[in-house]
Amino acid sequence: MTGQEGLVAGALSAGFLVLAAFFLRxxxxxxxxxxxxFSAAFALMAVNQALPVVLRIAQEDRGGIYLIRLAAFLLIIVAVVGKNLKRDPEG
Incomplete structure (x- = not known):
């Protein structure tokens, strides 16, 4: 992994953490x-970006890391569907 790839991964991780803090607020x-x-999902996305750099995982061996990204997207899907399926008790 080059230094430039690490820099980009770090910037993306920082951005995802800012979004996580934003939604947590x-x-x-x-x-x-x-x-x-959404906050938890963006925190998972930050981990997904940082983990290959921190663990120095080669590009070819990163398949398992993307399961973290899948978990983040599934969390968002479940939350949105759950929010839309809630029924108003007065309606």
Whole structure:
């Protein structure tokens, strides 16, 4: 892995962590589980970007790392579907 790849992965990880903090702040205000799910998903995306650099995993051996990304996307899908399936008790 080149230094440039590590720099880009670090920048992406930092960006994902900023997004995670952003959604965590909204969750603190509203206590809406969707914001918490988005925060956790972006934290998983940050781990997904940082882990290959930290563990020095070669490009060919990164297949398992992408399961973390899959978990993040599944978390978002489940949260959105769960939010949409909630029924208003008054409606």
């Amino acid at each position: 909204f969750w603190g205000r509203t206590r809406d589980g969707l914001f918490l799910a």
